[in-house]
Each structure stands twice: as structure tokens, then as C-alpha cells.
Amino acid sequence: xxxxxxxxxxxxxxxxxxxxxxxxxxxxxxxxxxxxxxxxxxxxxxxxxxxxxxxxxxxxxxxxxxxxxxxxxxxxxxxxxxxxxxxxxxxxxxxxxxxxxxxxxxxxxxxxxxxxxxxxxxxxxxxxxxxxxxxxxxxxxxxxxxxxxxxxxxxxxxxxxxxxxxxxxxxxxxxxxxxxxxxxxxxxxxxxxxxxxxxxxxxxxxxxxxxxxxxxxxxxxxxxxxxxxxxxxxxxxxxxxxxxxxxxxxxxxxxxxxxxxxxxxxxxxxxxxxxxxxxxxxxxxxxxxxxxxxxxxxxxxxxxxxxxxxxxxxxxxxxxxxxxxxxxxxxxxxxxxxxxxxxxxxxxxxxxxxxxxxxxxxxxxxxxxxxxxxxxxxxxxxxxxxxxxxxxxxxxxxxxxxxxxxxxxxxxxxxxxxxxxxxxxxxxxxxxxxxxxxxxxxxxxxxxxxxxxxxxxxxxxxxxxxxxxxxxxxxxxxxxxxxxxxxxxxxxxxxxxxxxxxxxxxxxxxxxxxxxxxxxxxxxxxxxxxxxxxxxxxxxxxxxxxxxxxxxxxxxxxxxxxxxxxxxxxxxxxxxxxxxxxxxxxxxxxxxxxxxxxxxxxxxxxxxxxxxxxxxxxxxxxxx
Numbered sequence: 029x030x031x032x033x034x035x036x037x038x039x040x041x042x043x044x045x046x047x048x049x050x051x052x053x054x055x056x057x058x059x060x061x062x063x064x065x066x067x068x069x070x071x072x073x074x075x076x077x078x079x080x081x082x083x084x085x086x087x088x089x090x091x092x093x094x095x096x097x098x099x100x101x102x103x104x105x106x107x108x109x110x111x112x113x114x115x116x117x118x119x120x121x122x123x124x125x126x127x128x129x130x131x132x133x134x135x136x137x138x139x140x141x142x143x144x145x146x147x148x149x150x151x152x153x154x155x156x157x158x159x160x161x162x163x164x165x166x167x168x169x170x171x172x173x174x175x176x177x178x179x180x181x182x183x184x185x186x187x188x189x190x191x192x193x194x195x196x197x198x199x200x201x202x203x204x205x206x207x208x209x210x211x212x213x214x215x216x217x218x219x220x221x222x223x224x225x226x227x228x229x230x231x232x233x234x235x236x237x238x239x240x241x242x243x244x245x246x247x248x249x250x251x252x253x254x255x256x257x258x259x260x261x262x263x264x265x266x267x268x269x270x271x272x273x274x275x276x277x278x279x280x281x282x283x284x285x286x287x288x289x290x291x292x293x294x295x296x297x298x299x300x301x302x303x304x305x306x307x308x309x310x311x312x313x314x315x316x317x318x319x320x321x322x323x324x325x326x327x328x329x330x331x332x333x334x335x336x337x338x339x340x341x342x343x344x345x346x347x348x349x350x351x352x353x354x355x356x357x358x359x360x361x362x363x364x365x366x367x368x369x370x371x372x373x374x375x376x377x378x379x380x381x382x383x384x385x386x387x388x389x390x391x392x393x394x395x396x397x398x399x400x401x402x403x404x405x406x407x408x409x410x411x412x413x414x415x416x417x418x419x420x421x422x423x424x425x426x427x428x429x430x431x432x433x434x435x436x437x438x439x440x441x442x443x444x445x446x447x448x449x450x451x452x453x454x455x456x457x458x459x460x461x462x463x464x465x466x467x468x469x470x471x472x473x474x475x476x477x478x479x480x481x482x483x484x485x486x487x488x489x490x491x492x493x494x495x496x497x498x499x500x501x502x503x504x505x506x507x508x509x510x511x512x513x514x515x516x517x518x519x520x521x522x523x524x525x526x527x528x529x530x531x532x533x534x535x536x537x538x539x540x541x542x543x544x545x546x547x548x549x550x551x552x553x554x555x556x557x558x559x560x561x562x563x564x565x566x567x568x569x570x571x572x573x574x575x576x577x578x579x580x581x582x583x584x585x586x587x588x589x590x591x592x593x594x595x596x597x598x599x600x601x602x603x604x605x606x607x608x609x610x611x612x613x614x615x616x617x618x619x620x621x622x623x624x625x626x627x628x629x630x631x632x633x634x635x636x637x638x639x640x641x642x643x644x645x646x647x648x649x650x651x652x
Contacts, residue, residue, distance in 0.1 A: 035328045036170040036321070039067050040108040040162070043172070044123050045628045047106070047160055063629065066338045068327040069174055070320055071202045074213030075224035076178035079244030082275035083213055084175055086294070086313030089167040089287045090118065092133040093175075094141050103144050104158040104202070105175040109168040109317075116166065123160030136161065154191070156198050167288065169321040173211070176202060179224040204232050207331060209324065210239045216246045216255045216272070220263055236266040240323075242316065243272045246304070247297060254303035259311075268323070271316045272304060339629055346626040352478055353619050357609055361602035364609055368486060368597060371479050372590055375490055379473040380586055387476070389469050393582060396461045397574040404454035405566055413447055414555040414562075416548060422446070423554060424546065431546070436554060441520070443554070447562045448517045455509040455573050462577050463502040466585055470494045482619075485610045493593035498585065505580035509573050516565050524564065528557055 046064045074080040081093045081100070084107065094100045120130040122139060130136045140159060147155045154177055177195045188194075203210050210233060212225035220226060229239040241264070243255055257263040259270045274294045276285060291314060298308040309315070357367050383390040412418070423432070423439030432439065474480060474487050597605075 035332075036172060036324060037110065039328055040110075040172055042628075043067060043069075043106060043108070044160055044162075047123060047158060063335075063338065063342070065205050066207060066331070066335050068207045068209065068324060068331055069172060069202075070209040070211055070324060071174045071176055071199075072211045072213065073176055073199055073203060073225045073228060074178060076180050078178065078213045078215050078223075078225065079273070079275045080175070080178060080213045083211075083242060083244060083273060083313065083316075084173065085287060086273065086275070086291065087168070087171070087173070087317045088163055089165065089291065090133045090163070091281075091284070091287065092120070092136045092140075092163075094137055094144075095281075101175055101177045102148055102152065102154045104156065104177075104198070105140065106158045106160045107173045107175060108160070108162045109171045109173075110162060110164045111168055111170050112164050112166050114166075116164070118163070118165040118167070120164070121162045123162075152191070153188070154194055154198060156201070169317045171317060171321045171324060173320075174202060179228070199228065200232065203228065206238075207327075208238065209320070209327065211242060211320070212239055213242050213244060215248075216243045216258070217248045217250070220258050226264060236268070239266050240268050240316075240320065241266050241270040243270060244275055246272050247274050256303060256307075259304070259307060269310060269319075271319065272298070272307070272311045273313055273316065274298075343626065343629050346622055346629065350619065350622050350626065353615060353622070354479055354482055356619070361605055364602065364605040365597070365600075368605065368608060369594070371477070371483065371486055372490060372593070374479045375473055375477045376590065378477050379469060379494075379589065382469045382473060383582065383586060387472075389465070389472060392465045393462055393578075396458055396465070397577075400461055401454055401458045401573060402570060404457055405451075405570065408450040408454070410447060410450070410559065410562060413450070414443065414559055416551055416555065419443065419551045419555045419558075420546065423551065435525075439554065440525070440558065443558045444520060444561060445517050447558060448513060448565060451513045451516075451566075451569050452510055455513060455569070456506055458573055459502055459505045459509060459577055459581070462505075462581055463498060466498050466501075466581065467495060470498070470589075482611045482615045483609055484612050486608045489608055490590070490593065493596075494589050497589050497592060498581075501581045501584045504584075505577050508576045508580050512569070512572050512576060516568070521561070521564070524561055525557070 042063065046062075046067075072080055072084065081095065085091055085093055088107070088109065093105075117131060118133075120133065120136045122128070122130070122143070124143060125139070130139065140161070143159050144155075147157055158174070176199050179195055179199060180192055182192065202208055210225075210229050212223070212229045214220055214223035214225050226241065229236075229241075233239050241258075243258055246255055249255065255272065259272050261270060274297045276287075276290045280290065291312070294312050295308075295314075298304050298311045301308070304311060357364060378387065381387045383393075385391070419439075422442050423436045426432075426436060426438035426442050470491060474491055480487050480490070597608075600608075
């Protein structure tokens with residue numbers, strides 16, 4: 029049985045797991061769901077030379093932070109403090125070196141510098157990727173602090189001009205989060221109105237609910253002045269009490285004065301100070317650490333329901349996304365072939381949905397039949413072909429040296445044959461138009477088949493096989509529609525002509541041999557009869573061409589689009605099948621990230637313990 033202090037340890041474990049998986053909040057985080065931002069944290073902010081490093085070292089009771097001029101902290105440092113019992117030796121551990129224990133705190137400083145340079149190089153660039161340091165000591169309280177780069181107003185030599193804005197963006201990315209507790213460090217020997225930390229805190233936390241004010245360097249103020257107006261909340265009021273600190277002097281730092289001795293010296297300063305004696309029990313680094321630890325515990329306790337809600341919501345999102353991306357493929361040939369066939373069937377379902385109306389696009393085929401084909405038929409040059417002049421020419425040529433007696437049989441046939449040949453163009457154009465629609469539907473179906481997105485090589489293979497099949501269907505359809513036209517030419521509908529009058533002139537004797545078979549009235553009648561017959565055939569073509577195209581192209585595309593591909597892929601060897609399942613590297617990487625993130629939420633973290641805590645009375649949880 030433990031107290032609520034244990035929850036800080038649980039949150040520490042989750043934060044470490046989050047960082048391993050690339051979930052560390054801050055600027056530039058991934059698009060994956062983030063647990064880090066739901067976890068309460070304490071961010072330490074302040075301008076350069078505000079005493080930020082001294083505050084952290086006072087809380088830890090050890091010298092361990094890099095020092096120097098300019099920007100020393102160039103990556104966030106997540107400092108997790110663990111109180112040990114029984115006088116055990118102090119040591120530190122880094123998340124990036126999990127099996128190495130640092131007993132020498134000078135070595136910890138060197139490791140922070142080296143790990144910073146590993147990401148940023150020897151330049152003075154900054155990075156939002158945090159360093160995780162855990163310190164185990166009997167001289168600390170359970171607490172987690174995030175040390176951020178000191179805010180600056182100008183870039184120095186070796187720094188990019190954007191460094192001021194870069195640091196501001198990084199710091200804001202942490203302190204703007206509603207779960208972030210802001211530890212605003214300001215030096216007492218400067219006007220509080222000019223404090224970078226207080227200015228930022230006022231912007232992101234105007235109510236002061238999340239801000240703890242820390243006033244450093246009280247012993248360096250001009251004689252005759254003090255900071256009681258600030259410490260007692262009159263100069264700038266916060267919801268939480270201000271805490272004053274006395275940092276080690278540079279001389280103490282140079283002499284490596286023991287931090288425990290420095291803490292004792294700090295207590296003596298406040299107890300004997302005529303200005304701050306009445307506040308002595310609420311001043312100093314030890315008080316600050318306990319104050320923050322207690323507050324962090326209460327915030328964690330309040331946030332547990334929302335953390336659990338986020339966990340459950342995100343688990344569902346991660347599992348859905350993994351299902352969408354698909355699980356890893358087994359290495360044996362049978363499993364690979366099964367996967368390929370499943371992908372093909374998924375594509376085939378989407379393709380059929382386009383044709384049958386479940387998805388858009390198939391209606392364009394009907395548009396070919398209902399608009400494009402009739403429009404093309406209307407534009408055929410029948411007027412020119414059946415003009416009086418051309419009818420006379422065709423009929424006279426068909427009669428030869430001996431004019432026809434009653435009806436110009438050969439003239440009729442030649443006029444009809446010539447007219448029907450015009451149908452070939454619209455028929456072939458309709459075939460090609462439907463072919464283009466089907467090709468576009470293949471492309472769209474491949475793009476819309478979620479299961480295929482991970483396999484660009486298989487996408488290309490399916491596209492090639494489908495388009496090859498569509499070419500075969502087009503060839504067959506073209507032959508069929510041309511055959512329909514030729515069928516109309518090869519055998520005319522005799523009854524149509526038997527029902528026609530032989531002569532349109534009233535009172536004439538159609539059998540009289542004296543009638544001029546080449547007068548204009550007779551020729552116009554021939555042209556009119558042929559026009560009527562061609563019109564009848566045209567109505568037939570408007571119906572039969574779509575039937576043939578649907579039968580040869582659309583129906584076959586639905587029935588056997590990938591039949592040749594299935595037969596071909598069944599004979600491939602394991603290596604060839606593996607090449608077809610060569611996934612998009614970016615999707616492989618994303619799946620790996622999602623799987624690791626899901627593992628974090630389900631098991632490989634302190635999340636189950638938080639769930640256990642939520643089901644038990646307040647403040648009691650069993651830790652392994």
C-alpha cells in the first residue's frame with residue numbers, strides 16, 4: 029500500500045514509454061494519437077541567466093547540468109526524481125542508455141552534453157526531442173520537471189537568426205497545454221515586469237491557475253531593497269504562492285560547494301533575514317520541491333478519469349487504423365498467395381460497386397449509350413448521301429446500260445449499303461468510350477481499395493492485368509458491333525419495301541412502261557424510302573450496339589477481369605510473390621509506429637496500474 033506519491037512514478041513510466049515511441053509532445057510531434065499531452069507535467073521556464081539551472085540543481089541536491097554562456101539547454105530535459113529509502117547511493121539513468129548507471133554526477137553532465145550534440149551536432153541549434161534522466165536519491169521528493177531552453181532576445185554568433193522564435197515556439201508548445209504546470213523562474217535583481225517567464229505565463233495562463241512563481245537571486249538585490257511585494261503576491265498575483273530561492277554564488281560553484289550544505293545555507297539565510305524571516309517556512313528549494321510534488325499529485329489524481337477516457341478512445345482508434353492498414357504478411361508462399369488473392373477480391377468488389385452504382389463512375393457508361401451514341405448517329409451524313417444528285421448517280425450507275433423497269437433493286441441496295449456503312453464509326457466510338465470509362469474505373473478502384481494501399485507493386489500488377497483484359501474485351505466488342513452493322517447490310521428487311529407504294533404520284537399507273545424512271549419525283553421517292561429504312565435500322569442500332577458492348581465489355585469485366593491474372597499468379601514462386609507484396613516503406617513505418625503505440629496503451633506501460641488505481645479507494649495502489 030502506498031500513497032498518492034506513487035502516481036508520479038506511474039506517470040514517469042508512461043512518459044518514458046511515450047518518448048521511446050516518439051510521443052513526447054512539443055512542437056513537431058507526429059500525427060499519431062498522443063498520450064503525453066494528457067499527462068500532467070511541470071515545465072521550467074525562464075530567461076537566460078535567470079537561475080533556472082541552479083533551481084533544478086538545488087531541488088536535486090547535485091551539480092549535474094551543463095553550464096556556460098549563451099544557450100546551454102538545447103533540448104528539453106525530462107528530469108524524473110525518485111525518492112529512495114534506506115540511505116541508498118544516489119545515481120542517475122538515461123532513457124537512451126537504459127542499462128548504464130551513472131554514479132558520478134559529473135558524468136551525467138557530460139552525457140547530457142554528448143546526447144545533445146548527437147542530435148543537434150556541435151552547432152548551437154535546438155531540438156524538441158527530449159532527453160530523459162531519472163535520478164534516484166534519498167535527498168529528493170518524487171517529482172518530474174521538464175527543463176526547457178532559456179528564452180533569449182537575440183541570436184549570438186553560431187546561431188541561426190530564427191533561434192529566438194524557435195525557442196519561443198518550443199517553450200510555448202509545452203506550456204500552452206492545459207495539463208502543464210508552469211514553473212516560472214525570475215531573478216529578483218531584475219524588475220518582475222520585464223521577466224520573460226512571467227510575460228509568457230501571463231499569455232498562456234492569464235488566470236494564474238497553472239503557474240508557480242519562483243524568485244531567484246534574492247541575496248543579490250541592491251542593499252536597502254527587498255522582494256516582499258513580489259513574494260507576498262502584491263506586485264503580481266498568482267493562484268499559488270511565490271517561492272523565493274537563494275542560489276549558490278559563482279564562487280561556491282567554482283569551489284564545488286556541496287549542494288546539501290548550500291541548502292542548509294539557504295535555510296539559514298531565510299531564517300535570519302530581517303526581510304524574509306516571516307516567510308522562512310515557505311521559502312527555499314526544499315519547500316519548492318515538496319510544494320510542486322504535492323500539487324503534481326493532486327493534478328494527476330484529478331486527471332485520471334480523462335487519461336483513462338483518452339486511453340480507451342485511442343485504443344479503438346489505433347486498432348481501427350491498424351485494421352485499415354492491414355496486419356504484417358507471413359513469409360511462406362501459401363500465405364503470400366492467399367494475401368494476393370484477398371487483395372484482388374477486395375479490388376474486384378470495389379470495381380463492381382462502381383459498375384453497379386454503389387460508387388460513382390458506372391453511370392458514365394449509360395451516358396455513352398444515352399447521349400454520345402445518339403448524338404453521333406444524328407450527325408451521320410445521310411442528307412448528303414441521299415441527296416437527289418447522289419441518288420440519281422447511284423441508281424443510274426446501278427442500272428447500267430438498261431434502265432430499271434419498276435424499282436431500282438440494285439440502286440436501292442447500293443444506297444442502303446452506303447448508308448449503313450456510316451454506322452461503323454459511332455459503333456466503334458462507343459466501344460472506345462466505354463473502354464476508357466472502364467480503364468478509369470480500374471484506376472479509381474485500385475486507388476480506393478484500402479487493402480491495396482500498402483502494396484504499390486501489386487497495384488501495378490493488378491492495373492496491368494486489368495487493362496490487358498479490357499483490351500481483349502474491347503477487341504471482341506469492336507468485332508461484335510461491326511458484325512451487327514454488316515448483318516444489317518447482308519440481309520435487308522424485305523417486308524419494309526413490300527409495304528411501300530411503287531409510285532407516289534396520284535392517279536398514275538405504276539406498271540405503265542411510259543413513266544420516266546429518272547424524273548426528280550421518282551428519285552426523291554427512292555431517297556425517302558431509303559431514309560425511312562435507314563431510320564428503322566438506326567433505331568435498331570441504338571439498342572443493339574449498347575447490348576453488344578455491355579455483353580462483350582461490361583459483363584466480361586465484371587465476370588472475368590482478373591481471370592488471366594489468377595492463372596498466372598498461381599504459378600509464381602515465393603520470391604516472385606514476395607516482390608508483388610513489396611510494401612510502401614512509409615506504410616510499413618506507420619504500421620510499426622501504430623503497433624508500438626498500441627502496445628504502450630495496452631500493456632507495456634503503467635497504464636494498467638492507473639486503471640487499477642481508478643478502481644480502488646483514493647490514494648491506494650499496489651505497485652509491482
